Amino acid sequence: MASVPSRAALLQLYSNTLRTSKSFSSYNFRNYFIRRTRDTFKSIQNEQDPDKLTRFYDEASKELEVLRRAALINGMYGGQKLVVEREGAVRLRGDT
Amino acid sequence: MLSRSISRQVVRNHIRCVASTSVEFRRSFVSPSSTDRASVTDVGPAVVRQIQEDMFAPRADMLGFKLDVQPQAKNSSDLKARPIYLDMQATTPLDPRVLDAMLPYYTDMYGNPHSRTHAYGWEAEKAVDEARQYVADLIGADQKDIVFTSGATESNNMAIKGVARFHKEKKRHIITTQTEHKCVLDSCRKLSEEGFDVTYLPVQPNGVISLHELEAAIRPDTCLVSIMAVNNETGVIQPLKEIGAIVRKHRGVYFHTDAAQAVGKINIDVDAMNIDLMSISGHKIYGPKGVGAAYVRRRPRVRLEPIINGGGQERGLRSGTLPSTLVIGLGEACRIAKHEMARDHAHVSALADRLIKGISAKVDHVVRNGDPNGYPGCVNLSFAYVEGESLLMALKEVALSSGSACTSASLEPSYVLRALGAAEDMAHSSLRFGMGRFTTEAEIDFVTEKIVATVNRLRDMSPLWEMVQEGIDISSIDWSQH
Numbered sequence: 001m002a003s004v005p006s007r008a009a010l011l012q013l014y015s016n017t018l019r020t021s022k023s024f025s026s027y028n029f030r031n032y033f034i035r036r037t038r039d040t041f042k043s044i045q046n047e048q049d050p051d052k053l054t055r056f057y058d059e060a061s062k063e064l065e066v067l068r069r070a071a072l073i074n075g076m077y078g079g080q081k082l083v084v085e086r087e088g089a090v091r092l093r094g095d096t
Numbered sequence: 097m098l099s100r101s102i103s104r105q106v107v108r109n110h111i112r113c114v115a116s117t118s119v120e121f122r123r124s125f126v127s128p129s130s131t132d133r134a135s136v137t138d139v140g141p142a143v144v145r146q147i148q149e150d151m152f153a154p155r156a157d158m159l160g161f162k163l164d165v166q167p168q169a170k171n172s173s174d175l176k177a178r179p180i181y182l183d184m185q186a187t188t189p190l191d192p193r194v195l196d197a198m199l200p201y202y203t204d205m206y207g208n209p210h211s212r213t214h215a216y217g218w219e220a221e222k223a224v225d226e227a228r229q230y231v232a233d234l235i236g237a238d239q240k241d242i243v244f245t246s247g248a249t250e251s252n253n254m255a256i257k258g259v260a261r262f263h264k265e266k267k268r269h270i271i272t273t274q275t276e277h278k279c280v281l282d283s284c285r286k287l288s289e290e291g292f293d294v295t296y297l298p299v300q301p302n303g304v305i306s307l308h309e310l311e312a313a314i315r316p317d318t319c320l321v322s323i324m325a326v327n328n329e330t331g332v333i334q335p336l337k338e339i340g341a342i343v344r345k346h347r348g349v350y351f352h353t354d355a356a357q358a359v360g361k362i363n364i365d366v367d368a369m370n371i372d373l374m375s376i377s378g379h380k381i382y383g384p385k386g387v388g389a390a391y392v393r394r395r396p397r398v399r400l401e402p403i404i405n406g407g408g409q410e411r412g413l414r415s416g417t418l419p420s421t422l423v424i425g426l427g428e429a430c431r432i433a434k435h436e437m438a439r440d441h442a443h444v445s446a447l448a449d450r451l452i453k454g455i456s457a458k459v460d461h462v463v464r465n466g467d468p469n470g471y472p473g474c475v476n477l478s479f480a481y482v483e484g485e486s487l488l489m490a491l492k493e494v495a496l497s498s499g500s501a502c503t504s505a506s507l508e509p510s511y512v513l514r515a516l517g518a519a520e521d522m523a524h525s526s527l528r529f530g531m532g533r534f535t536t537e538a539e540i541d542f543v544t545e546k547i548v549a550t551v552n553r554l555r556d557m558s559p560l561w562e563m564v565q566e567g568i569d570i571s572s573i574d575w576s577q578h
């Protein structure tokens with residue numbers, strides 16, 4: 001098993017996952033993965049247990065790979081605008 | 097060996113070069129063919145007309161609606177935006193993570209999971225076994241108890257007809273409820289044609305059955321009690337644990353639950369709830385359409401007569417090659433659902449609250465149908481003095497349903513709402529708001545705004561509403577005299 005992830009490594013993983021989440025073309029998927037990424041990384045912010053941190057890091061890294069592929073495919077086939085998006089980005093960007 | 101293959105490669109490349117240059121010599125981007133050499137085959141006007149008719153003319157069953165042909169839709173910015181999807185009980189979007197798990201099995205790993213003699217079969221079988229484990233984990237079952245099917249409709253048919261027909265020599269009675277999904281009711285109707293007795297339990301005004309009535313309905317010749325977990329129109333949750341305890345007291349009576357709308361959304365444990373048979377659907381839990389599962393308890397063993405006979409796959413209960421890719425998608429959807437259930441539930445609860453508060457703050461005479469403690473992702477509201485269908489027609493920017501997907505095409509009021517005791521006009525004026533994992537707060541705010549505006553506009557046009565405003569009690573009017 002890999003050694004305990006450093007704080008910098010976790011932050012790096014967080015920003016990569018967030019960036020990938022933002023790259024989904026479909027409004028609903030994009031917003032979900034942004035919300036979920038923030039949620040999950042916040043939940044381990046104060047985690048001290050090295051075992052839990054390691055497990056979290058491994059799982060989140062695997063998930064990042066999944067999201068990267070999924071976002072690419074989503075960009076190829078999805079992403080037609082929804083009526084909420086047309087109303088103005090201002091309203092949506094509140095949670096971004 | 098090595099040198100031979102290299103030299104062959106060189107020769108082949110050489111040939112290819114020659115071939116392509118000779119083609120380019122004749123035609124390239126900068127040398128258009130001269131008019132005399134251009135040859136267009138005239139297919140004749142009749143053929144063209146035929147093609148146009150086949151491809152673009154509205155069919156008779158499209159009721160005059162036209163098909164918007166929008167190839168490459170997302171690239172042009174002036175296209176119509178897609179409506180907001182609030183119909184999660186009809187179907188849910190496929191989670192992108194599920195699609196990612198499926199794609200390898202639509203490309204290189206296409207083996208038949210039942211092939212025992214080569215790696216293609218083994219890898220597919222291994223993935224199917226993993227999927228089976230994920231489905232089992234979500235409902236507290238053993239993986240050997242899971243039978244893959246084409247969906248909840250097939251699972252319901254298999255469980256209800258299967259158990260009844262297997263025990264038909266000694267037992268001829270089935271109990272179900274009035275608010276079940278059409279496929280359960282129709283399976284029961286078929287069995288009553290075959291000579292079985294079916295009791296359709298009524299529900300209380302909140303949509304929940306009475307446990308006393310259930311207990312009283314069980315007879316010595318009852319073989320099956322089939323009661324759904326979460327209702328697809330109202331979100332009402334039946335007390336599965338209490339029902340399971342009652343059914344377990346009676347030897348030889350099996351408990352089946354249609355959990356298509358429940359699995360992955362609320363906690364289900366087949367042992368704690370004494371469930372003997374259960375139906376699961378893939379496309380209600382962010383998985384693919386066309387796949388589902390049946391839980392069939394092995395200890396104590398539930399015996400049933402299979403509907404589909406053949407090669408003996410799935411313990412002989414459902415023969416036919418497993419659609420491994422779909423099964424893997426269902427498994428991944430279940431794995432994610434187990435992981436995300438708490439977060440999804442909290443999210444959907446907050447959205448439901450927001451929707452109900454937002455609408456009732458600005459519209460009067462709104463009634464919520466069904467038990468408010470049901471599944472929050474399904475909110476069924478009746479807007480008095482407004483016709484549900486006209487409301488739907490006016491709400492072009494929201495994809496909603498006025499009832500279950502299968503009955504929404506008819507103009508009959510929902511039988512589920514009627515069973516709850518809703519008056520016909522209230523059943524007519526209901527809308528079902530189905531929210532899920534991917535629904536956002538901004539969408540709920542948008543929909544709330546549209547609903548408020550539309551309901552108020554429709555009411556302003558309604559003579560009934562005018563009378564209500566003047567204090568006339570509409571229900572006291574004898575319409576037949578007019």
Ligand SMILES: Cc1ncc(COP(=O)(O)O)c(C=O)c1O
Nearest residue numbers: 247248249277328354356357377
């Ligand atoms: C409660 C219930 N049972 C069964 C079904 C049918 O499921 P499937 O489409 O997987 O056959 C549905 C969906 O319409 C449902 O809501």
